[in-house]
Amino acid sequence: MPRKVPAVITSALLFALLGCGDDSATLAPTDEVVAAADDARLHGFVFTKWAHHIPQDDPGECPEGLNVTEEEYLSEEYDKVRAEVKRRYESGDREGALSLLPPDACKNPLIKPDPGHLTLDGPATVAGINLDGKHSNRADGGQCAHDDFVGPNGEQGIDNQHWRLYGCVSGYRPDGLFDRLFDTDNPILENGHATLLELQLVEGSMENGKVRAQLFTSAGPVSTDAHGKVIRNMSQVVHEDRLYHSAVFAGEIKDGVLRAGPVDAKLRFKVQALDNHYSFRDLQIRAEMREDGSLKGVVAAYWEAENLFDFLTSVYIGPVHLGRAAANNIGYMCAGVYHAIPRVADGHPDPDTGQCTTVSTLIDFEAVPAFVIKPDAVAPSTASL
Amino acid sequence: MAIITPRHMPRRTFLRGTLGGAALSVGLPFLDVFLNTSGTALAATGGPLPQRFGTWFFGCGMNPARWNPAETGADWALTPELQPIAAVRSRMNVLSGFSVLLNGEANQVHRTGVFGSLCGGAPKTADSVEGPTLDVLISDQIGTRTRFRSLEMAATGSARDTVSLRDVSSVNAAEPSALALYNRIFGAGFTDPNAADFTPDSGTLLRKSVLSVVAEDRQRLERQLGSSDRARLDQYFTALRQLEQQLALQLQKPPPLAACRVPESAPEALPADTEIGNVRRNHELMAQTLALALACDQTRVFNMVFSDRASSLRMPGSADTHHTLTHEEPRDSELGYQPGATYFVLQSMEAWASFVATLDAIPEGDGTLLDNCLVMAHSETSEANTHSVVGLPFMLAGTAGGRMKTGLHLNGTGESASRVGLTVQQLMGLNVGQWGTDQNQTDRAITELFS
């Protein structure tokens, strides 16, 4: 049953399928840190997996093939300078090497005409959440029209325009570069920050009950054990910048399944050369609360378009911008993606132009119990044992 | 045989003679203090090759029914648990059936077998050992001319796992890693015997003078002490004297050793724990480093502990150690033995075979380094399940410079393991006719082994 989301949220069209019929469970997002008066009702988690969802069994067809890279698209220009670029790059002169290449649209996508970008337009079986609460269809037209996906269990209305954007990029296809990366612990272990979730039980039990939730980026990385796995019940301090603390949002647990959100959240991400944050709107969590105290589920959200483009293109090693190198590796062109994003955007229309400003996305996650330490709060949460 | 000692010279004279005046600048006029009593200089020029003795210990024994060969003499068939030594069987002897006789004492589990074998008698109580162990007896005779009296190593990574001691108060700690062993031998103070030129280090001379100063005070201290403490002070001065002698050696040009090859780099640092894979690797690196140390004549006595008494070897992920398995694992009714515990017996035999092969891989004289070694492999039990000290496993590798025959299996039929210890001492040239205490006393060396 659809319910109205708080007025703070820009789009009046968005609905969450949280089934919270009771308004009292829906808290307006506030800046308040959850008071930690009763420890036993606080349950902290640290994320141990964070993977942009790549549908494995039926990722959808790309009838026109996969996107080409700039290197392939401008192969003649590249061929002329390839040997020298390689020489300079290997001698350590990265800047000099890159200066030989054509103008870099990953730095400024507007310096080039749109070379085109192939999106995944057909059906695919994508797990996820119906973020807008609608069964959308491009044929219906209207603001930010898009085709929903069908979930693995036949769920209708799955919103994941991010997959339409990247579904025909080689690095995102099953067993591509990203798929293999997400299959490892690296996005967690190499991240300079951890992602934390805190649940406070306000009614019922952790099997069936109502919770207040809050997402945080932590001040430091995860702690690992002798096997290099994230340690359970470790204390994790929240980031000092409250920009990376979400507001408190409502959630409900039914038969061991947590549904929480929506909430806006910014989450820091600092892995190798990638130093940025995710800027998500109307994020929702759906996760199974497993017997060992861990969580396994998905985070679905609307990704702000500008941040989405910025996120993968602002890759630096020292002062050297490597966004184009990343694009060449992953299999797309920055200019193409830049112009494709507005075409797939499906959330948060600009009130003036009607253009959607966010792209629905889906992240698979797992989390284990942790203590979320808030330096200014009286007491931390208690991890479940 | 010359033993370097400046004892015939008053210490003060020695000090002045070496430190005073121009002695250092003109070379080695003080070499006269390193002459032996008959006046011949020690600086050897192609003398006989050094002979070495070592022990190689493995914990928790074997399964007698699967380890002991049936036939004796040269023509014996490899048994299931001796299969791993197939490639080196001709380079060693296998001795079964030698026991530590309890002499009415309790079997101090995991102690009686090893110290009974090494000391010639069963320990009487849980905290006593009638030292010294065999290696110390032998090093007192042959270990005084090298930089190190002996080298102790434990592949298990724990200094405590040593089985070498002079007595209960003077236990020789083991080097816990190949890297530490390497640094001790080939680090500071190492002189390549094959280097073209030799300049005695004036710092060595100064170090030696410090020890002389300390030794001056011995009598005053001894007057102050009772007998048991005086014995401990004697051990202190014995240790000091040994260092003095080592330093004296370093002031001499070492005789060239054709077999000596200085390792080019240090062995890698390994995790020091009792996981079988780590122990095997640590052991392998230690063996290689030791072999080079022996070839370069840095020591002539060594003790290698492959696994500790009451073996802590374990498989990754298992709740059990080799030791707990020997007691707790059910005997497989079809196989007739404990497969998990037996795995470690086979690992031990493989490690032993590789150790012997490592010594055998270094050419020396007309043969190999192993020919100029005598290495005794032994354990603290035969059947570990019952802590049996009857029919302990022994293996003697090398030929002790051609003095020992190899390739034989002999059965001691329950006689004292002191016979093995006495044999070893005689093979190493010690003038000893009788060894051991009480029931374990013997004057019967295993003459079948003498060539």
Add this chain to the structure above:
Amino acid sequence: MTAIKTCCTTLLLSCLVALSGCDSGSVEVIGGPVAMRKISAEQYRNIIADTFGSRIEVSGRFEPANRRDGLNAIGTSHVAVTPSGFEQYEALARSIAAQVVASEHREALMPCQPVAQSAGDDACTGEFITHYGQQLLRRPLTESEVQLRVANATLAAADSGNFYTGIELALSSLLVAPDFLFRIEEAVPAPTPEQPDRQRIADYTLASRLSFFLWNRGPDEQLLAAAARGELATDEGIQREVDRMLASEHLAGGARAFFYDLFMFDQFDDVSKDAARYPLFTRRLADDAMEQTLRFVVNHLIAGSGDYRQLFTSRELPMTRSLGPLYGIPVRSADGWETSRFPDNQPRAGLLSHGSFAMLHAHPGRSSPTLRGVFMREALLCQTIPEAPADVDFTLFSEDGNAQYKTARERLQVHSNEPSCNKCHVLTDPIGLGLEVFDGIGSYRAGENGAAIDSSGDFDGKRFSDPVELGRAFAENELVAACLVENLYRYAVGRPELNRERRLLRQLEKQFAAANFTLPALMRDIALSSGFRTASPARESSQNQQAATSNAAASADQFAKAKETI
């Protein structure tokens, strides 16, 4: 309580005068023979730091300690120096001496300046040796000790053309001297008509006894000065010094060294755990767990002047970030220590619930009720657990081969059915099983192999249902405090008590109780006791004939033995 203590010390004075008919107040005994005790690695470091400052590094390997009668402190009276050990001491001595005369330290550390840097200077060398010799050897040097070193230094300086080469050698020779590496104790005759053999501990020896006992370091200048003036031989003099030392910040280090020894924490170096079963276990975790227990004990007993018995019931404990997951406790500070409490949802209280004990007294891959029971009986209750018989068939205890037995309790049930096992295991297993909810590294678990763990049992007639009640039963058991008195006394004098000293121990137990079981009071009473300050001459036969049967586990080989029991 204060009143009783004052009364005792007053009586002590009169006892010393009268030396007879001393009743309730204090017990006059003659202590055992003096000893020759090797200084420990930590004492070595402390002496170097006190003498030359903490910028001089002591980096080297020390020989492992030798445990006897449950204590390394007793082992120090038996252990000698091996050739390889001496090699290490000599290398350390050279490294320290080189640092002291190095240009960056020399100015601060030289008590005088040489006439010329390029030649010897007997006066300055002599001053250096006299000054540092007294600190290092803990007594003034004899004339010949100084002269020998001056002569050698002069020769070396002349030969090398460097004054400091001579100083370096002189210092090296002090650092390898037997009287530096050992505390060679002296006693002087102090006969009385009744006890013609009576000796008193010589002044400088007594100074060392006090400082190593109370501080785990060498005597400071003030203590040496008191010894020089003969004041330690008087009741007022020694009381004043002991009280000064009890008020010092070094007291915590002294208490810490005792518990480190008693709890066998030197064995932490050898603790390893199976990474697949205990992935949380790291070197860092082990180090923090050991430090946690030591901090807890020292904070409670010294800083808090707490009751020793409360160590077994307290729910407070110091905590670090890395220990948090072991106990399931949130930790606020990113690095460093904070005071925490055991979580309410776990049955934990006191020392017996600490991770350090769980880790140390367990196997690499699992817990061990028997090892834990042995430790509690031997170290905390001063009882003796005989060795296991040699020919036991342990097959029934295996975890892997006996799937029908889910828990250690079921597996160990065999012990009680087998008379040869039962006589010892009836002592160890019931209390060890009370801690089975703590796994091989001390994490809490409610069950094992799917079966619930039953933590209940009987401790010498007292029922308990979980580790909290077991801790309480310990706190209430008289043997616990008596055993501490016994161990601390043995630690102080470096040997087991003699039969004749048992009277003194009984008295010390009463005084400990009267002082609310506070450790500084007990340390004071021991330091001032007759047994600590006197000796008998029978040095020759000391070890063999007069030593009382040792109650605690006696063995250089204790570790191997411990591994033997399940």
